Amino acid sequence: MNFFTLLNREIRAYFLSPVAWVVMFFFLLLTGFNFYAGVAALNRGPSEVTVVEAFFNTVFFWFGFVLIFPLITMRLFSEEYKMGTIEPLMTAPVRDSQVVLAKYGGALFFYIVLWLPSLLYFAVFTRVTSLEAAGAAGPFLGAYVMLLLIGMFYLAVGCLASALTRNQIVAAIMSFTVITLFFFTGLLNFFLLNVTPALRELTAYFSALEHMSEASRGFFDSRPVVFYLSLTIFVLFLTFHVFQSRRWRN
Amino acid sequence: MIKVEGLTKKYAGITAVKDLNFTVEKGEIVGFLGPNGAGKSTTMRILSCYLSATSGTASVAGFDVASQSREVRSRVGYMPENVALYPEMRVQEYLEYRAALKGVRGRRNRQRVNAVKELCNLRDVDQKLIGALSKGYRQRVGLADALLHDPDLLILDEPTIGLDPNQIRQVRQLIKDLGKRHTILLSTHILSEVEMTCSRVLIIDRGRIAASDTPEALAGRVRTAGGIRAEIRAGAGDLEKALAALPGVRKAEVEEMPDGWQGCVLRTDAEHDPREAVARLAADRGWALRELGREQVNLERVFAEITQSEELR
Numbered sequence: 001m002n003f004f005t006l007l008n009r010e011i012r013a014y015f016l017s018p019v020a021w022v023v024m025f026f027f028l029l030l031t032g033f034n035f036y037a038g039v040a041a042l043n044r045g046p047s048e049v050t051v052v053e054a055f056f057n058t059v060f061f062w063f064g065f066v067l068i069f070p071l072i073t074m075r076l077f078s079e080e081y082k083m084g085t086i087e088p089l090m091t092a093p094v095r096d097s098q099v100v101l102a103k104y105g106g107a108l109f110f111y112i113v114l115w116l117p118s119l120l121y122f123a124v125f126t127r128v129t130s131l132e133a134a135g136a137a138g139p140f141l142g143a144y145v146m147l148l149l150i151g152m153f154y155l156a157v158g159c160l161a162s163a164l165t166r167n168q169i170v171a172a173i174m175s176f177t178v179i180t181l182f183f184f185t186g187l188l189n190f191f192l193l194n195v196t197p198a199l200r201e202l203t204a205y206f207s208a209l210e211h212m213s214e215a216s217r218g219f220f221d222s223r224p225v226v227f228y229l230s231l232t233i234f235v236l237f238l239t240f241h242v243f244q245s246r247r248w249r250n
Numbered sequence: 251m252i253k254v255e256g257l258t259k260k261y262a263g264i265t266a267v268k269d270l271n272f273t274v275e276k277g278e279i280v281g282f283l284g285p286n287g288a289g290k291s292t293t294m295r296i297l298s299c300y301l302s303a304t305s306g307t308a309s310v311a312g313f314d315v316a317s318q319s320r321e322v323r324s325r326v327g328y329m330p331e332n333v334a335l336y337p338e339m340r341v342q343e344y345l346e347y348r349a350a351l352k353g354v355r356g357r358r359n360r361q362r363v364n365a366v367k368e369l370c371n372l373r374d375v376d377q378k379l380i381g382a383l384s385k386g387y388r389q390r391v392g393l394a395d396a397l398l399h400d401p402d403l404l405i406l407d408e409p410t411i412g413l414d415p416n417q418i419r420q421v422r423q424l425i426k427d428l429g430k431r432h433t434i435l436l437s438t439h440i441l442s443e444v445e446m447t448c449s450r451v452l453i454i455d456r457g458r459i460a461a462s463d464t465p466e467a468l469a470g471r472v473r474t475a476g477g478i479r480a481e482i483r484a485g486a487g488d489l490e491k492a493l494a495a496l497p498g499v500r501k502a503e504v505e506e507m508p509d510g511w512q513g514c515v516l517r518t519d520a521e522h523d524p525r526e527a528v529a530r531l532a533a534d535r536g537w538a539l540r541e542l543g544r545e546q547v548n549l550e551r552v553f554a555e556i557t558q559s560e561e562l563r
Contacts, residue, residue, distance in 0.1 A: 001350075001353075001355070002351060002353075005347065005350045005351055006351070008347075009347055013336070013338065016338040016339075017338060083334050083336075084330070084332055084334030085334040085335065085336060086334075087295075087300055087330045087334060088328075088330065088333075088334060088335075088348070088392075088395065089351075090299075090300055091298045091299060091300050091323055091326070091328045091330075092323060092348065092351040092352050093320045093321075093323040093324040093351075093352060093353065094320075094351060095320070247300070247301055247302045248301070248302050248304075
């Protein structure tokens with residue numbers, strides 16, 4: 001019961017703060033532009049990619065994508081530490097785990113809401129061009145499931161960073177760095193001189209770019225699913241312990 | 251209601267609370283008194299399960315604050331020193347949320363929220379955003395929050411800080427009324443507050459209990475070695491010597507006043523009251539006497555005496 005009370009408050013906190021609306025506005029602007037760029041590219045001539053594949057594999061998507069997680073998560077714990085509202089919160093009979101999960105759940109909810117308008121783009125595309133946006137249900141579903149999986153892990157990283165500090169900027173920088181490293185691992189191949197096939201394969205396992213590209217072409221691979229789910233659980237577990245440690249740290 | 255044994259809390263090398271022992275019985279209103287940095291807030295934060303102790307144990311209503319923290323928290327209403335609230339929420343909304351967190355749901359939620367709004371005079375502002383409230387109202391929202399689940403024990407950390415004199419009077423009256431139904435532990439460094447509201451005083455100094463008694467008994471402790479104040483107009487010279495010669499007077503201090511009178515302070519033994527002797531002395535010598543009385547003894551003096559004598563040790 002307490003979990004839902006907390007979750008409710010977390011979700012409302014997002015939509016009662018101007019930051020959330022600003023993030024949504026600019027995120028829509030960026031994804032809208034990204035969508036336009038994808039359609040424009042297809043207009044130039046015959047293409048092997050669908051609009052869904054184009055949408056999720058551009059630089060515009062990448063940059064917007066890695067930036068939103070620090071923005072969504074930086075306030076979660078840091079703000080409560082700084083304002084002191086953590087004191088009334090944790091002297092109420094709530095479990096630490098409930099608080100961590102409610103905060104994570106609130107962030108996940110906001111993340112999902114952030115992506116909902118993009119469904120509209122593809123609906124409009126299909127209506128206007130009478131073409132399937134993804135060619136089939138598989139790539140479409142694959143792209144959105146991968147979006148959710150990667151998002152779950154990166155939000156957990158953001159949660160952990162926020163639980164570590166009372167300064168939101170510090171939290172944002174920490175999570176941005178870690179997320180960027182994870183997201184762009186695949187690009188490492190371009191910068192190293194002697195890339196052995198083994199190294200290429202290894203980075204492919206970790207590369208979100210690779211995961212996204214595969215999923216948006218309709219390939220289902222269980223390895224990224226396990227990868228992201230297990231990392232999410234592990235990082236949330238760390239967050240829980242960091243959060244608990246405040247009782248004896250300060 | 252509260253039992254604290256050997257409680258110690260260290261922060262990065264600094265010992266905030268050192269081997270603290272005390273108990274509070276059900277129904278008491280206990281004033282927790284001490285200079286800044288004495289460890290009052292730390293102790294209260296441990297009792298409300300916000301911090302854990304470095305060593306020692308504390309229990310509330312028979313539940314251990316470390317191992318049965320949620321049982322303790324559901325029985326304690328805690329008002330922190332700096333009342334921190336969510337500025338984007340409305341008062342009504344905040345109180346409903348807090349009540350739900352404390353397990354007060356459904357119809358009882360509405361009842362309790364209405365009851366605490368009434369108690370803390372929050373009726374007029376319940377639709378206001380908390381961010382727009384004055385300091386006084388925020389304090390009251392903090393107090394209302396502490397009362398929501400009708401807790402057995404109230405822990406109030408400086409509840410009247412930052413309030414104007416009228417509000418202070420209201421809050422003190424409220425605390426007195428609450429004391430009829432709840433056990434209260436409140437901290438303050440306003441001594442008159444303790445004299446007015448508390449049934450017992452714990453003086454804490456540098457992390458240890460320096461005194462524990464009723465406010466009257468503590469004041470009496472100083473009164474036994476108290477003083478007499480007199481204003482006399484004597485000729486030159488022998489006033490100080492004459493006063494010092496009276497039976498029971500340990501020391502006499504005479505000070506010239508701007509209007510030609512002399513202000514005298516006599517330190518006496520516990521069993522002597524030399525006021526009559528002073529009056530007779532003045533009459534015998536033909537001195538004018540316009541004031542004669544006991545020095546006002548309040549907790550202020552007790553406090554200074556206890557915490558300063560500690561310093562000398």
